[in-house]
Amino acid sequence: MNQPPTRPSATEATDALRAAGADFHHRGWSLGTSSNYSAVLGRDPLDLLVTVSGKHKGRLSADDFVHVGADGKPAAGDNKKSSAETMLHVVLAEAAGAGAVLHTHSVWGTLLSDRYGDAGGWAIEGYEMLKGLDGITTHQSAKYIEVFPNTQDIPTLAQQVRGRLEDDADPLRHGFLIRKHGLYAWGEDIDAARRHIEVLEFLFECEGRRLAWGGESVRL
Numbered sequence: 001m002n003q004p005p006t007r008p009s010a011t012e013a014t015d016a017l018r019a020a021g022a023d024f025h026h027r028g029w030s031l032g033t034s035s036n037y038s039a040v041l042g043r044d045p046l047d048l049l050v051t052v053s054g055k056h057k058g059r060l061s062a063d064d065f066v067h068v069g070a071d072g073k074p075a076a077g078d079n080k081k082s083s084a085e086t087m088l089h090v091v092l093a094e095a096a097g098a099g100a101v102l103h104t105h106s107v108w109g110t111l112l113s114d115r116y117g118d119a120g121g122w123a124i125e126g127y128e129m130l131k132g133l134d135g136i137t138t139h140q141s142a143k144y145i146e147v148f149p150n151t152q153d154i155p156t157l158a159q160q161v162r163g164r165l166e167d168d169a170d171p172l173r174h175g176f177l178i179r180k181h182g183l184y185a186w187g188e189d190i191d192a193a194r195r196h197i198e199v200l201e202f203l204f205e206c207e208g209r210r211l212a213w214g215g216e217s218v219r220l
């Protein structure tokens with residue numbers, strides 16, 4: 001029987017999210033103040049540790065995190081401003097059951113989100129690396145990457161995402177793109193969310209470079 005995931009302490013989550021930020025910045029996926037990260041510390045009621053808005057994600061300090069509840073508001077007595085995209089984290093923690101949510105702004109993800117934005121997404125097929133996504137066991141799989149229009153109205157976008165997470169027939173899994181903006185990915189804990197970011201960003205770079213070569217396949 002599957003054990004429920006162990007929840008990290010605030011210190012453990014802070015350390016792990018700071019390490020993710022430093023690594024993602026180094027890889028060019030979280031430059032400047034772009035990106036935001038969160039981890040679930042408790043449920044019933046939700047206790048979500050999320051990055052403070054506007055911080056450089058490659059140089060997060062232990063102080064650059066704030067606890068929010070299911071309404072996305074900081075816990076009583078905490079006057080730090082949480083990420084502008086906090087409600088996306090709340091919805092993913094609730095409706096996807098995510099233990100952690102990570103958001104990146106890579107070049108390849110941003111370009112592909114625009115390339116496939118009108119179609120609403122595209123399928124990534126045939127790569128061994130797909131097996132790094134939870135539940136995928138063969139390279140002979142197709143992972144559909146959904147692209148949402150960008151907006152500054154995050155509560156409305158969060159409701160759209162909730163609708164797709166609660167779609168019993170075909171719920172969103174692993175991650176999605178926002179057009180000309182970036183990737184949201186999640187997992188049962190920080191390690192799983194980080195793995196999903198790494199795998200999806202790898203696949204985006206493969207897809208982007210393949211398109212840049214000008215064809216479906218290239219033989220030299």
Ligand SMILES: CSC[C@@H](O)[C@@H](O)C(=O)COP(=O)(O)O
Pocket residue numbers: 032033034035036051052053054055082083084085103
């Ligand atoms: C270059 S800032 C981009 C922001 O508008 C936003 O998309 C982002 O990812 C970070 O916002 P933040 O409020 O710091 O969590």
Ligand SMILES: [Zn+2]
Pocket residue numbers: 034035036085103105181182
């Ligand atoms: Zn963003």
